[in-house]
Amino acid sequence: MDLQWLLVVAVVLAALSIIYTSLRVGITPMPSSSKSRRVILELLQDCSGSSCFAELGSGWGSLVIPMARRNPGKTIIGYELSPVPYLVSRLLKRLYRLDNLVLYRKDFLYADLTAVDCLVCYLYPGGMEQLWHKLKQEKLCATVISNTFAFVGIEPERLVRAADLYNSPIYVYNVTR
Numbered sequence: 001m002d003l004q005w006l007l008v009v010a011v012v013l014a015a016l017s018i019i020y021t022s023l024r025v026g027i028t029p030m031p032s033s034s035k036s037r038r039v040i041l042e043l044l045q046d047c048s049g050s051s052c053f054a055e056l057g058s059g060w061g062s063l064v065i066p067m068a069r070r071n072p073g074k075t076i077i078g079y080e081l082s083p084v085p086y087l088v089s090r091l092l093k094r095l096y097r098l099d100n101l102v103l104y105r106k107d108f109l110y111a112d113l114t115a116v117d118c119l120v121c122y123l124y125p126g127g128m129e130q131l132w133h134k135l136k137q138e139k140l141c142a143t144v145i146s147n148t149f150a151f152v153g154i155e156p157e158r159l160v161r162a163a164d165l166y167n168s169p170i171y172v173y174n175v176t177r
């Protein structure tokens, strides 16, 4: 098989992997818009007293990488289930030599988040419900910054709209026990 065919096979396998995982997880690895990212990175400045941030579903790394670059003194953790975006984010971490960034190919619902002060996510309604259940069941205290999707029935501390095409709402919650 020549190189051209190897590339075609690799692209097809990567696409199939993304489609399969998106169907299994319930959401595609679509990145936040650049304007949403900017808002989230600014909101994270308010968590300056925190030592550990995590992104729940870190996709291709387009947000978790700038989170780590902007906060060299903090530990930044990314959890992602989809193998191809996860591998790309691993490459970016290496490229930028980000020693403060830890990336896991793991379901964040089974992760120990007790040491995390600030959680960032861009999920889907069912994912937000599962996250809320985890936070309450494990009595976790954290600031949660969520792109587009809210915790149903819970009043956010702040609601900021990104100046992108969808005027994406960014919700901030201070979750206590």
Ligand SMILES: C[S@@+](CC[C@H](N)C(=O)[O-])C[C@H]1O[C@@H](n2cnc3c(N)ncnc32)[C@H](O)[C@@H]1O
Pocket: 025, 027, 028, 029, 030, 031, 032, 055, 056, 057, 058, 059, 060, 062, 063, 079, 080, 081, 082, 085, 106, 107, 108, 109, 121, 122, 123, 127, 147
């Ligand atoms: C809409 S994308 C957002 C990507 C990135 N957070 C951003 O804002 O650019 C949602 C990502 O969450 C991941 N995801 C959803 N549920 C997950 C779970 N329980 N554990 C780990 N990753 C999850 C998906 O695979 C997908 O890549």
